[in-house]
Amino acid sequence: MHQRFALPDVGEGLTEAEIVSWKVRAGDTVAVNDVLVEIETAKSLVELPSPYAGTVVDLLVAEGVTVDVGTDIVVIGDGPAAGSGAPGDRSATEPAIDPQRRHGEAPDAQDGATQDVEGSGATLVGYGTREGGARRRRAAGTSPAVPAPPAPATAPPGTGPGAPAVPATRAHVLAKPPVRKLARDLGVDLADATPTGPGGTVTRADVLALVPSASAEPSRREDRHERERHVPIRGVRKATAAAMVESAFSAPHVTVFTTVDATRTMKLVQRLKSDPEFAGVRVSPLLLVAKALLVAVRRNPDINSTWDEENQVIVVKNYVNLGIAVATPRGLLVPNVKDADEMTLKELAVHLGELAARAREGKAQPADLAEGTITITNVGTFGIDTGTPILNPGEAAILAVGRIAQKPWVHKGKVKPRYLATLSLSFDHRMLDGESGSRALADVAAVLEDPARALTWT
Structure with missing residues (x-):
């Protein structure tokens, strides 16, 4: 059966x-x-x-x-x-x-x-x-x-043992799929190639060796193949492209910016790294940025919303599934930490590390990527100061964090080297106006300037 x-x-x-x-x-x-x-x-x-x-x-x-x-x-x-x-x-x-x-x-x-x-x-x-x-x-x-x-290759009917064999068809040739595609692009018959790979397989070099003999002057198509690289639009990249187009042309985006003195945040990161309670846990400035955004959501719940066109309502979420944009070889993924607002700082650190690792290793599951409510994208990891991020479809806001670097800054009336970062918040203007979006970003900045506010603000 x-x-x-x-x-x-x-x-x-x-x-x-x-x-x-x-x-x-x-x-x-x-x-x-x-x-x-x-x-x-x-x-x-x-x-x-x-x-x-x-x-x-x-x-x-x-x-x-x-x-x-x-x-x-x-x-x-x-x-x-x-x-x-x-x-x-x-x-x-x-x-x-x-x-x-x-x-x-x-x-x-x-x-x-x-x-x-x-x-x-x-x-x-x-x-x-x-x-x-x-x-x-x-x-x-x-x-x-x-x-x-x-x-073995068969001889033409009616010929003797010494007659030349009929070349094998392409279906009989051993070759990897990329090599077969290359042969199709170049108009080369795989049966004409002399296999030099393991087990008699035809390699890329075997196919390219046939190109000069096909014509004294390479065709424009062959020339393009050597000068260009064509990447199929599929999988994560295809889905990301469709989602970004949908978001950009369906939600009216507004982006606000601020520069924050994150010196105290950087000092706290160093203290947490040496704290036995956080032994074996990856601690980075992104962890405290995430905590700052969670505080801002608690004080400004409208930034954690969804626009329901069918029912003509704005759905304000009483939970936070915090998405973190992760660059992977397959494209951009945004896994999210479920109920991040209910976690301690250590729990949040552990979940962020595990989620990012699974995404980079290609092991993120559909459940990891579903039902996000608000997102952080860390462009600073690439040495970028700021950007204007596009919303994840269905979300009201996304926070971009630029690189944190020492720069001259006026502190207590004197110019001193301080750790500065630029934050930008893009939001859906249907759900948030300039005041609510700006207040939310200002709260994130205030917590990064003085992390103690995360304990005192309600």
Whole structure:
């Protein structure tokens, strides 16, 4: 009996996801909750566990392909593992995944079956030997299956043994997906390349070696390929772009600025770093900025609101899910600390550190990114003084913090070096006017100038 596993909605209303990397191959034995595949949604990287126990029969979608939620991506059966059958059994030589196959396309009828030799470094589509993960299991009392040799190139009908062989089709060539894309972009037939990679795979250099022979003068298309880098708009970047456009053109933004003397804040950061109570906890100025914003929210609750167009109401939240913008290799993510307003300073520090680490490692879950109410973006970490941040959709305000650096400042009637920072608060002018937005920013600045206010203000 075969079970087909469809791509689930792992977030809130997500419609598609990209297959990033398979953690199993055809023939692997899996148990319930074993990780099958890593996918990238518009919000995060997610590992999908198997809902079934059995043997992986077929991987239906190649890595790098984006498919809709509800699309079948893998077939799991309860029969013996592929690779455990007798020589000549087709299941013993079933390919892990057809390199030319994409969702919605029929496989090439001429594709030959090629055995993936475990540990040899030669895999069907050139992904390299996979370390760890599920392994093929052999039934008791049976000997290992002998891998079938690759099918040799065939000679044209009616020719003798010494006649030249017919070149292999592109589907028979071993190459990684990026190399196949490069060949398509350059108009190169992979079958013409001389493979120099491990296990007879075609490398990028093998493809580029064919370009000069195609024409004495490179085409404009080839020249563009060398001069430009095309980055697919998908996953987090696609979602971020759509959200920012929606926010910028639906909410009337206003931004106010102030410069704050954060010298006392910097001194408190140093004291907390040496405090045994905070041992093993990352303490940074951002922690105290977060605390200052939470104080400002308590004194100015309207900045922690949502505009409900359908019901024509402003929803003022009595809780704070504090978002922190985190730059990651996949794009900007904004995970949030749930009920941050109820935490002690140490609890807030621990949660901020864990949340940022998960986001940077690509392990943030959809729940980490959902239901934020107000956001901080720390542009100072890049050496930037200030900026005009765009609101997260559905939120009333976002605070940008510039770099904290020593500069000349008039303190107690004298010019002294002080730690200064520029703060900017963007807010939705439908919910906040200039007075309420400015008061909120002034409260943040006041707490950073004198952190003791966080204890005395209510």
